[in-house]
Amino acid sequence: MKKLVKSLITLMTYVMAFIYFFPILWLFITSFKQEKDAAIIPPSFIFSPTLEHFHEIWNNGVAYYMLNSAIVAIVSTFIALLLGVPAAYALAVYKIKKSNNILFWFISTKFMPVAGVIIPLYLLFKSLDLLDTLSVLILVYAAMNMPLVLWMMRSFFKDIPYELIEASQVDGATGLNTFFKITLPLVKSGLISTILLSMVFAWNEFFFALSLTYTNAKTMPVYMTAFMTQEGLFWAKMSAASVFAIVPVLILGWFSQKQLVRGLTMGAVKG
Amino acid sequence: MSGNLISHAEKAVIEKPRNLKTKKPPVKRLLYPGLIFVALVTQIPFIMTIYFSLHSWNVVRPDLGIHFVGLANYLHYFTQPQFYTVLKNTLILTFGALILCLVLGIIFALLMNRQFFAKGIVRTMFVSPFFVMPAVAGIVWKTMVVNPNYGFSAYFGKLTHSVPIDWLGQHPLFIVVLIVTWLWTPFFMLVLLAGLQSLPQDLLEAAEIDGANKGQQLLYIVLPHLLNYFEVVIMLGLIFILQVFGEIFVTTSGGPGYASTNLSYYTYREGFQNWEIGGASTIGVITVILTMIVMTFLFSFMRRRFKEELT
Numbered sequence: 143m144k145k146l147v148k149s150l151i152t153l154m155t156y157v158m159a160f161i162y163f164f165p166i167l168w169l170f171i172t173s174f175k176q177e178k179d180a181a182i183i184p185p186s187f188i189f190s191p192t193l194e195h196f197h198e199i200w201n202n203g204v205a206y207y208m209l210n211s212a213i214v215a216i217v218s219t220f221i222a223l224l225l226g227v228p229a230a231y232a233l234a235v236y237k238i239k240k241s242n243n244i245l246f247w248f249i250s251t252k253f254m255p256v257a258g259v260i261i262p263l264y265l266l267f268k269s270l271d272l273l274d275t276l277s278v279l280i281l282v283y284a285a286m287n288m289p290l291v292l293w294m295m296r297s298f299f300k301d302i303p304y305e306l307i308e309a310s311q312v313d314g315a316t317g318l319n320t321f322f323k324i325t326l327p328l329v330k331s332g333l334i335s336t337i338l339l340s341m342v343f344a345w346n347e348f349f350f351a352l353s354l355t356y357t358n359a360k361t362m363p364v365y366m367t368a369f370m371t372q373e374g375l376f377w378a379k380m381s382a383a384s385v386f387a388i389v390p391v392l393i394l395g396w397f398s399q400k401q402l403v404r405g406l407t408m409g410a411v412k413g
Numbered sequence: 414m415s416g417n418l419i420s421h422a423e424k425a426v427i428e429k430p431r432n433l434k435t436k437k438p439p440v441k442r443l444l445y446p447g448l449i450f451v452a453l454v455t456q457i458p459f460i461m462t463i464y465f466s467l468h469s470w471n472v473v474r475p476d477l478g479i480h481f482v483g484l485a486n487y488l489h490y491f492t493q494p495q496f497y498t499v500l501k502n503t504l505i506l507t508f509g510a511l512i513l514c515l516v517l518g519i520i521f522a523l524l525m526n527r528q529f530f531a532k533g534i535v536r537t538m539f540v541s542p543f544f545v546m547p548a549v550a551g552i553v554w555k556t557m558v559v560n561p562n563y564g565f566s567a568y569f570g571k572l573t574h575s576v577p578i579d580w581l582g583q584h585p586l587f588i589v590v591l592i593v594t595w596l597w598t599p600f601f602m603l604v605l606l607a608g609l610q611s612l613p614q615d616l617l618e619a620a621e622i623d624g625a626n627k628g629q630q631l632l633y634i635v636l637p638h639l640l641n642y643f644e645v646v647i648m649l650g651l652i653f654i655l656q657v658f659g660e661i662f663v664t665t666s667g668g669p670g671y672a673s674t675n676l677s678y679y680t681y682r683e684g685f686q687n688w689e690i691g692g693a694s695t696i697g698v699i700t701v702i703l704t705m706i707v708m709t710f711l712f713s714f715m716r717r718r719f720k721e722e723l724t
Contacts (some may be wrong), residue, residue, distance in 0.1 A: 143414075152529040153506055155522070163538035165553045165595070166545065172557065183571065225447035232443035244444070244501035250708075251455045255656045257680035258701040261455075261694050262461035264684075285454035288447055346546035348659035349677065353685055360516040363548040367663055370552050377556060384549045402603070 166388075173381035180377035195382035204386050209364040212390070213395055214276055214361060216343040220284035225284070226291030228334075231321070233292070234299030235307065245296070248289045256349040274356045282350050287340040294339075297327070298332030335402045338394060345391050359412055362387040430432050459701065461633025465694035468619070473686040486695040495671040496679075502586055502674040503703070510593040510654050511647065517594065518646070519639075523631075525602065526609040543599035547592075551663030554592050555581065585665040585673035592660045597653065608642030609635065648708075655704055676700040 167314050172180050174191040229248075267278050306328075307320055326333070347365045355364060369383050397403070466486055470479040490496045521539055525532070542550070557564045559580035570577030580588050612635060620630050658677045661667055669672035669683060674682065676696060684693030 151524070151527070155524040155527075155529065155535060158524065159535045159538040160597075162521075162595075163541055165550075165558060166541055168557060169549075184568045185565060192608065208471050225450050228443040229447035232440045236440050238440055238444075244448070248448075248451065251451050252652055254455050254459060255677060255697075255700045255704055257656070257677045257697045259458035259697070260705075261465055261684055261690055261697060261717060262458040263454075265690070266458075282454060285451055287450055292447065346544075346548075346659075347661070348546070348548055349681070351654075352662070353681070363546050366546070366548045366552060370663065371558075374556065380502055380552065380556065383551060384538065387549050388545050391544045392541060392544070395540065399537065399540050407716055410674070 166392075170383050171379055171383055171386075173385045174382075175378045177376055177378050180381070191248060195379045196385075198379065199383050199386060203405040204365070204383065207360055207362050208390070210359060211361040214279045214283060215341045217276075218280045219287065220346050221280065221284035222291045223337065226288045227295050228406050229376070230292045230295035231299050231325070234296045235304065238413045240269060245293075246314055248292050252289045260349065262355055267354060273354060276358045276359045278354050279351060279359060279361065282343040283347060286350075287343060288349070290343075291336055291340060295329070298329040302328050304310065305330040331401045334398060338398050338402055342391050342395065417474060456516035462694045462697045462701075465690055466698045468691045468694075470690040482691070486691050488698075490692070490695060490699070495674075498671045499674050499676060499679045502671070502673060502701075505586060506590055506593065506657060506675050507651065507654050507707075510597065510657075511650060513590065513594040514598045514601045514646070514650060514654075515563040516599045517642070518605050521592055521598065521602040522525050522609055525606055539602060540599045543597070543603075545596065547596065547657075548663050550592055550596055551660045553596075556587065556666045582669060585669065589657070589660055589664060589673050592664065593654060593657055596660075597650055601650060604642055604646040604649075605639060608639045612638050643655055649709065651714030653708065676703065 168185075171187070173195060174193070175189050176192050176194075179186065179189040205375075232238065233245055238244070238270060263282065264273075267273050269351075272278050301326060308323060345361075346363060347361075351361045351364050352367070355361065360390050369380060373379055416443040467481060467483060468479055468484045469477070469485070471477055490715045501609055525539065529535075545553075559566050561567055561570070561579045565601055566580060567577045568699050578584075616634055616638075617630055620634055625633070656677050657675060658681070661675065661678045662681075665673040671679075677700065680696045680700060682697055683689045687693075
């Protein structure tokens with residue numbers, strides 16, 4: 143009896159996971175269909191697969207926008223780390239007056255909705271002739287993700303026994319040496335999950351990207367909406383484009399989900 | 414000679430603290446660059462948003478000029494019925510999605526906190542939507558899931574011999590809530606799952622020996638243990654769910670009328686469709702104030718947490 147209940151729960155888990163994942167699965171399936179099979183009723187799993195949509199979208203230059211997204215995600219994450227990791231280290235390791243106030247201020251900037259800053263930023267970048275460049279997106283994404291980096295990294299640094307750092311200093315290692323040789327390897331999994339999250343948010347961000355770019359600096363989310371407006375009736379083609387838009391981050395997520403679980407919860411729950 | 418010695422000794426005494434001082438941690442150098450950068454990109458624009466909200470300024474009507482109008486923009490919106498629709502939508506969307514994420518998140522977490530075959534694959538399936546960009550999530554749901562003419566909604570309508578529902582036309586906000594829930598539940602599941610896994614197993618065994626059934630264990634041991642995790646995931650989730658934008662832009666464009674416009678999207682409409690700089694700034698300021706009010710409910714809890722941790 144107990145065994146039966148257990149296998150029923152497991153079965154239920156499979157069913158729920160399948161339903162939950164289904165929209166993504168269907169997106170992938172549809173992207174391999176011919177257009178005439180895509181919108182058919184009843185929806186069908188049997189069809190002759192084709193790669194023509196992937197070819198077409200690739201030939202129409204999707205790589206350019208993917209590259210935009212990748213540059214923005216990587217460079218903005220790098221800047222967020224460059225500024226956030228030292229600050230997190232300082233807050234975690236040294237005794238600083240009012241360190242909770244500083245920390246709270248950083249987190250509270252994450253509460254700031256895009257709506258509260260977008261108009262002045264738009265006008266500023268417009269007057270500087272910087273609209274539709276990758277640099278403005280990099281700038282705002284770095285600022286958007288830096289508090290997150292600071293918050294997560296701080297709690298990883300706090301987990302390191304301070305004696306280890308001290309001991310290496312006694313051995314004559316300088317501050318920077320200690321940091322790269324001893325401290326950083328100890329927080330590796332936390333660092334990876336922080337990088338991952340920051341890149342995911344930057345890759346997927348939409349409001350800033352839509353308002354601050356038109357053509358040259360368009361990232362994948364904006365490319366997708368333009369695609370939908372023009373070719374929204376061609377489901378298979380649109381699915382193929384969507385696959386290009388989500389696959390990089392999806393793969394990144396799949397490979398590092400274990401690290402993400404650990405990092406996220408350590409960072410989140412310990413404050 | 415002896416004077417020399419003393420002076421050496423004195424020097425050493427004097428120098429020692431100085432040496433320590435040079436070893437003093439470079440806190441300012443570590444902390445200030447990030448502090449200044451974030452302040453420049455987030456705080457100063459917000460102050461400018463407040464400034465713009467006190468002005469009347471339409472970019473496509475330069476003939477009207479830019480005037481200081483005091484609080485007229487605020488009064489204008491407070492007398493508009495659609496403003497209250499938007500406000501209501503924002504609250505329904507935020508708390509609707511939050512509650513659904515919590516309920517589904519804990520269910521998924523409980524299901525995943527067991528041993529079974531192919532657990533890794535199942536977890537991957539649950540986690541995946543978290544990585545899907547809102548723009549694509551909106552497209553998938555709009556075209557393939559809830560489209561009344563083709564796809565699954567139409568198919569099920571046919572199966573049940575009923576007229577397929579035009580979900581986005583009739584229940585736009587509900588669909589947006591569903592999409593947001595779909596995207597954010599994995600995050601809730603992950604955090605709550607980690608909470609479950611940190612639960613000491615002997616606690617449950619002791620309860621079982623004392624005769625507590627599964628339901629009682631859940632209610633009196635598991636859920637209280639998860640309280641911290643709930644608080645954190647609610648706070649983090651709220652930050653993002655309050656600002657939902659892409660899902661709305663792609664699926665309903667805030668319509669029909671204002672039926673699925675939230676404050677973020679309202680700012681976009683006023684700013685980038687009507688080019689009302691003053692109006693959009695006003696909505697922006699109101700959005701920030703509302704966010705602050707919602708967050709203040711969590712503020713005391715956060716302060717408590719950080720104090721606890723630092724002592």
